[in-house]
Amino acid sequence: MSGSPQQPATAQTTGRSVVVFSDDVHLDRVAMTAALRSLAEVATVVATSDADDGALDGDALASADVITFDALGVAVVAREPGELAASLAATGAGAGIVSVEPEHVLHAIVVEQPAARAEFSDDDAFTWGLRATRVDASSATGQGIRIAVLDTGLDFAHPDFAGRAITSRSFVTGLPVDDGHGHGTHCAGTAAGPARPGQGRRYGIASQATLFVGRVLDDSGAGADAGILAGIDWAITNGCRIISLSLGGDVRTVSTAYETVGRRALAAGALIVAAAGNNADRRRGDPGFVGIPANSPSIMAVAAVDSDLRIAEFSAAGNPVAGGAVDLAAPGVAVYSAWPMPRRTNTISGTSQATPHVAGIAALWSQVTGDTANALWATVVGAARRLDLPAADAGAGLVQAPGSASL
Amino acid sequence: MASAGPDVRVTVTVADSALAEIEQLAGRLRRAGMAVDAVLGAIGIITGSVASARLASIRTLPGVAAVEEQTTFQIAPPDADVQ
Numbered sequence: 001m002s003g004s005p006q007q008p009a010t011a012q013t014t015g016r017s018v019v020v021f022s023d024d025v026h027l028d029r030v031a032m033t034a035a036l037r038s039l040a041e042v043a044t045v046v047a048t049s050d051a052d053d054g055a056l057d058g059d060a061l062a063s064a065d066v067i068t069f070d071a072l073g074v075a076v077v078a079r080e081p082g083e084l085a086a087s088l089a090a091t092g093a094g095a096g097i098v099s100v101e102p103e104h105v106l107h108a109i110v111v112e113q114p115a116a117r118a119e120f121s122d123d124d125a126f127t128w129g130l131r132a133t134r135v136d137a138s139s140a141t142g143q144g145i146r147i148a149v150l151d152t153g154l155d156f157a158h159p160d161f162a163g164r165a166i167t168s169r170s171f172v173t174g175l176p177v178d179d180g181h182g183h184g185t186h187c188a189g190t191a192a193g194p195a196r197p198g199q200g201r202r203y204g205i206a207s208q209a210t211l212f213v214g215r216v217l218d219d220s221g222a223g224a225d226a227g228i229l230a231g232i233d234w235a236i237t238n239g240c241r242i243i244s245l246s247l248g249g250d251v252r253t254v255s256t257a258y259e260t261v262g263r264r265a266l267a268a269g270a271l272i273v274a275a276a277g278n279n280a281d282r283r284r285g286d287p288g289f290v291g292i293p294a295n296s297p298s299i300m301a302v303a304a305v306d307s308d309l310r311i312a313e314f315s316a317a318g319n320p321v322a323g324g325a326v327d328l329a330a331p332g333v334a335v336y337s338a339w340p341m342p343r344r345t346n347t348i349s350g351t352s353q354a355t356p357h358v359a360g361i362a363a364l365w366s367q368v369t370g371d372t373a374n375a376l377w378a379t380v381v382g383a384a385r386r387l388d389l390p391a392a393d394a395g396a397g398l399v400q401a402p403g404s405a406s407l
Numbered sequence: 408m409a410s411a412g413p414d415v416r417v418t419v420t421v422a423d424s425a426l427a428e429i430e431q432l433a434g435r436l437r438r439a440g441m442a443v444d445a446v447l448g449a450i451g452i453i454t455g456s457v458a459s460a461r462l463a464s465i466r467t468l469p470g471v472a473a474v475e476e477q478t479t480f481q482i483a484p485p486d487a488d489v490q
Contacts, residue, residue, distance in 0.1 A: 223480050
């Protein structure tokens with residue numbers, strides 16, 4: 001597609017004219033040339049029908065006084081359009097000529113590619129994800145909001161959670177709630193870590209939310225429905241408004257259990273947020289699909305973007321089943337957060353890391369607006385920053401925290 | 408019970424109309440041969456295990472909306488880049 005985006009008054013012209021012939025002389029080269037000669041002295045006339053294949057080369061187009069495009073019934077004439085138009089009006093000899101217009105210079109419509117520089121980066125004060133989601137500029141803390149992270153547990157010896165009132169329970173038979181993996185501590189850190197960690201930049205969002213840690217995955221990161229559903233039941237019973245699930249299975253079909261649970265959670269005032277899944281391999285052209293439980297219509301599915309706000313290589317795209325869409329995107333590449341001691345922090349990637357960004361920010365919004373469940377869902381999605389990405393990949397866009405003026 | 412087939416872990420979704428009597432439904436599931444692990448009243452779910460040959464019969468019990476085999480989830484190991 002090409003054309004000039006400029007207004008005619010300011011469009012560039014060449015000084016030549018475009019003459020359009022009437023339908024009755026169109027295709028009749030002799031009649032077209034005669035009509036032109038009645039308007040102006042023209043020497044060199046070349047026609048597309050002279051060329052072997054009907055196409056004129058650039059030299060011929062540049063040097064001729066007149067070029068007739070026989071098949072179109074159009075000629076380009078090396079005369080000012082005003083001169084030709086005046087002649088046309090004066091002689092009345094325009095029989096066979098419909099119009100004389102200036103020849104314009106047209107430009108291909110080029111879409112500017114986004115600059116290949118990082119939009120956000122970790123700095124001394126904040127992770128790139130807290131910058132991108134504007135948590136850095138939010139005065140909300142999630143105070144008074146109960147948020148549940150159901151994962152591999154938490155490192156209760158971590159200094160960044162010292163002195164924090166945390167309610168916890170293991171739903172994995174024979175295992176304590178202490179994190180033997182790291183994933184759960186990382187997710188809890190992003191969702192609800194402190195505003196001022198003991199060292200390093202801030203990575204936690206709802207720093208004063210009341211944290212509920214349910215262990216539903218074992219030290220290898222495995223867990224079955226029984227423990228996950230028991231964790232959700234526990235969180236709802238305890239009045240959690242947000243339940244963060246950084247887990248998923250590569251199953252396209254919606255589970256009746258998870259969809260029903262998502263709906264009942266909303267009815268009870270709790271919003272379940274789940275990872276869209278890491279089953280895409282976008283470099284090889286595979287967009288993956290949102291699996292269970294995030295593919296349930298009443299569970300929010302979260303995709304991962306990088307610090308350039310591009311979709312992550314691994315981030316699953318919407319699945320055509322009802323509810324299989326991605327709802328929101330959040331930082332999920334090179335995410336710095338808490339990790340079991342002695343390591344203290346770790347930087348990892350996944351839709352698992354994007355999910356607690358949404359959970360923490362939902363807690364901020366719930367504190368600010370009082371919204372819960374479906375109203376909270378609408379508020380969080382409505383506040384998203386639109387991204388230059390397909391909705392199938394990133395849903396409504398990048399999750400954003402409430403501003404400092406909201407409280 | 409060799410003829411009843413191997414046990415499968417299941418998630419039973421309780422129908423909206425039966426939420427108020429979820430404990431009674433758990434009793435009916437037990438009598439139908441299901442080993443009930445948990446009755447989750449807040450979300451209307453009953454988890455447990457049952458011989459595969461009895462799956463069809465527990466699906467038809469009044470108050471049961473769905474019976475699904477449990478899914479096992481697996482996240483990546485701690486040293487993986489993508490989790």
